[in-house]
Amino acid sequence: MTESAGNKNEDCHAANGVKAGRNGMVKNHHHHHHCQKQEEVYHAACNGELYSRPFIESFEETPMLVAVLTYMGYGILTIFGYLRDFMREWKIEKCHIAREREEQKDFVPLYQDFEDFYTRNLYMRIRDSWNRPICSAPGATFDLIERSSNDYNWTFEYTGRVVKDVINLGSYNYLGFAENTGASATAAGEVTVKFGVGMASTRQEMGNLDRHEELENLVASFLGVESAMAFGMGFATNSMNIPALAGKGCLILSDELNHASLVLGARLSGSTIWVFKHNNMQSLEKLLREAIVHGQPRTRLTWKKILILVEGIYSMEGSIIRLPELIALKKKYKAYLYLDEAHSIGALGPCGRGVVEYFGLDSKDVDVMMGTFTKSFGAAGGYIAGRKDLIDYLRTHSHSAIYATSMSLPVVEQIITCMKCIMGKDGTTIGRSRIQRLAENTVYFRRRLREMGFIIYGNNDSPVVPMMLYMPAKIGAFGREMLKRNIGVVVVGFPATPIIESRARFCISAAHTKEMLDRALDVISEVGDLLQLKYSRHKVLPSLDRTVDEE
Secondary structure, X not given: OOOOOOOHHHHHHHHOOOOOOHHHOOXXXXXXXXXXXXXXXXXXXXXXXXXXXXXXXXXXXXXXXXXXHHHHHHHHHHHHHHHHHHHHHOOOOOOOOOOOOHHHXXXXXXXXXXXXXXXXXXHHHHHHHOOOOEOOOOOOEEEEEEXXXXXXXXXXEEEEEEEEEEEEOOOOOOOOOOOOOOHHHHHHHHHHHHHOOOOOOEOOOOOOOHXXXXXXXXXXXXXXXXEEEEEOOHHHHHHOOHHHXXXXXXXXXXXXXXXXXXXXXXXXXXOEEEEEOOOXXXXXXXXXXXXXHHOOXXXXXXXXXXXXXXXXXXXXXXOEOOHHHHHHHHHHHOOEEEEEOOOOOXXXXXXXXXXXXXXXXXXXXXXXXEEEOOOOOOOOOEEEEEOHHHHHHHHHHOHHXXXXXXXXXXXXXXXXXXXXXXXXXXXXXXXXXXXXXXXXXXXXXXXXXXHHOOOEOEEOOOOEEEEEEEOHHHHHHHHHXXXXXXXXXXXEOOOOOOOOOEXXXXXXXXXXXXXXXXXXXXXXXXXXXHHOOOOOOOOOOOOOOOOHHHO
16 A cells, blocks of 8 residues: 555545554554554544644554564574673683672672673674764764774774765754854854853853843744743753652653653652553543542542653654644643653744644643754753743742753854744744755655655654664664765664664754755665665555655
């Protein structure tokens, strides 16, 4: 079954405002149960009136043979890992790992879990695919410092050679603002000369400048909310603010694939945490009902508050949150919604205002809007936005607000300049054209990969494009072969993904030209044939060769 607009089955779903995924089913993650998939299609169709646009998302099942071979590959690596540990123990093989001192041999080992074994015997074999040093701005292309290893990736040496003009398919540079030229770079440079880099104080003491307040007012205006607050670190925006919003006696309902910062924030809050299946509104509703009917464990008291934690775009799956259904559930059960738009702000919606605008919803229906400036704005830090009383409360109760040093002013200026560009307040249409270019590049790149026969996860409009590799040997091989052909990619494996669902993750940018994408796609197809990565069993017919602009 193809995903063409003329497909009758899909048009039937589209009439309800939602399209089925490939093979006619909308799937919610890796729990591949046929009856569950049918329920999800039905659920989406029943709630079709909530969607103002088609919602096309697919997670093709892992082919059985590939799954078996992947498990076998990990089995063989594990056997050899134990053999090598045995040889290291008996000094047959040189041991490079950090070890406990002899006088501490009777202490409990510092590391004794599987991840340490995995790092030593599996990760180390393909370590050259990560932490590669670059020596230029992370734009559409970058320069990379070449390195080599003489001890199987335990240590690296620089060769002195620089690999020039590597096409960058890994950085979260969605709108192309991670650049060292242009209005934002010039403005940040001027502010650096005038004010310096460090603030040397917190916002509540001597570190509150007029530019900080201008940034917060601009963010509130951009999002269409009453007030906003900026923080110097994106990770801490989640991990330090959730504990201020929930505590003992509160219930947090968290998506199973939420980012580590959300998970840490939930744990630090001391709240009870229940996890629902990824982007599965039936699973969430079941937990909401249970929470309201049964109350707190043992005491049966009602929960002080119920907070739902979700992301706009999930950065490992490429999926977009089913926000219309989620807001309907939130209103029905009187829960609070915390929306993390780290990857969706700037990257979704006609004006780049994120997943709320993408679905044509009202930002007032989201209680806590969180996002980061690290992706679409090419800067650092994060924000929380919402009602004025919420932001006023956080200013006096958030650890990140009280104890953290203020945002560096060059970073603030970078964000202000980029945001004004996106909003059109700089008197140009550059921002709007970049948002449009990103949307076109995303649809084009995803469509071409599917036509080639790769298994691609996520939503058709998501600029995060996961391509499944599965087998452990192919993680390192894909990264190396792509770099040989001057394409820089990110490959991802355990523990960032389930152990058999290793993948390459491409991040599309507005800075990518049609020529860059075509070159990258040709190389991906070539390496895909070399490594036999074209696993998809659902053939997508190539559409007429159109330019990106005509998509």
